[in-house]
Amino acid sequence: MxxxxxxxxxxxxxxxxxxxxxxxxxxxxxxxxxxxxxxxxxxxxxxxxxxxxxxxxxxxxxxxxxxxxxxxxxxxxxxxxxxxxxxLSWRRLERAGLRRSQEERLPLYQRTRRFRSYAGWAIPGLLQTPRYTEDVLRTIQRQRLPTDDVAEAVAARVERQRVLSDGQRVFAFLIEEPVLRNTLSAAEVQREQLERLLTVMGSPRVSLGVVPVARDRAQLPVENFWIFDNAQVNVELVSGYLTLTQPSEVGAYSDTFGRLASMAVYGARARAVIEEARDALA
CATH class of the missing domain: 1.10.260.40 (lambda repressor-like DNA-binding domains)
Structure with a gap:
């Protein structure tokens, strides 16, 4: 995009x-x-x-x-x-290790009141279990970094998840259906992660939609992105991490999120898709 x-x-x-x-x-x-x-x-x-x-x-x-x-x-x-x-290229962003890159984003999460997240390849970080996070960050570390501070980075991401328990914030997550079946982790870890999604869906401040696989789509999958309030968008690209603050660009991502949200399923239908992916792990 x-x-x-x-x-x-x-x-x-x-x-x-x-x-x-x-x-x-x-x-x-x-x-x-x-x-x-x-x-x-x-x-x-x-x-x-x-x-x-x-x-x-x-x-x-x-x-x-x-x-x-x-x-x-x-x-x-x-x-x-x-x-x-x-x-920021990933090399530059992560030059001091994965822990530092996780910690540097904490102030942004703390000052944000409305979160919107679209995930096309992995479960959003705020919803990840520690073991799932460890497997994701371990994959990144092996691909990009000689330094192994994965354990510290997992702890930093778990700390960031505290914003989920703050009653002043609201969250909207959109997850592509294939993400539920992407085995970035062992089956046991993936199953635990999907159970976590089912639990989070019960929060009145969390909207979790699953964008189902379909032949005719009004919006093709795009790169993973987060929208923080209406002030900033962060996009995860293959080569690096992009921050957008221009209102027109933030608006373009808000519009894209809206189109994807209109295609997603929620509530009982989303729960059924997640449970089906979980049961298929057996």
Missing amino acids: VRSTSSSAQRARRVLADRLRELAGDAGLTGKDLAARCGWHPSKVSRIATARTRPSEDDIRAWCRACGAEDQTGDLIASLRAVEGMW
């Missing part, structure tokens, strides 16, 4: 480039003047000023120093970090 070069990230890069270009204009500097003061080739100035090249923090410091605007350095570096945070 989206690429790493999302319109949110592109727009933020352009805003940063515009601010840098304005600093040079306010200082009365041409691109060649700025390049000379920074010790760069003029083409580098052009690439940064037109958002074709993302500046480094040192580049921003040099630019502000050349423009006599060192008081702007902190704000511009903060803007750069915000742009970089929109798109």
Whole structure:
């Protein structure tokens, strides 16, 4: 549905480039003047000023120093970090281990009051049992990380699940039917996980829908995503983790969630689909 070069990230890069270009204009500097003061080739100035090249923090410091605007350095570096945070490769996100990547998302979950989650390949993290989480994170660790902190990461994810017990929050989960049958874990663990779903369905603050396998669909499956209130969307792609905050992009995912929700089954029908998947594990 989206690429790493999302319109949110592109727009933020352009805003940063515009601010840098304005600093040079306010200082009365041409691109060649700025390049000379920074010790760069003029083409580098052009690439940064037109958002074709993302500046480094040192580049921003040099630019502000050349423009006599060192008081702007902190704000511009903060803007750069915000742009970089929109798109994180898994390698970068998990560079300090799986535990840290789990913990860093906790504040977002704590401040969110309305959660919407679509899952096309695994049970959503908030609904996972510890053993299911361990198997999922173990698979990720073997594929992407030399460091083994899976046990600590499982504990961090379990801690994050505390938001489910807060009566001030509401949750809507959509799960593709094949997810119920994807054996990421041993049969015993998968069965335990499906029993967990049946239990969670009893909460008045949780809506759990199963999108059944069907030949004619109004909406094809898409990548896993979460919508936090109406403020932010996080998307799990093969290559990394995308954060979207532009209202138009958040709205696009809200619309997609709505179409998928209209195709899902709930209540007794959803329970029957889950029980059938559970019984098939025997």
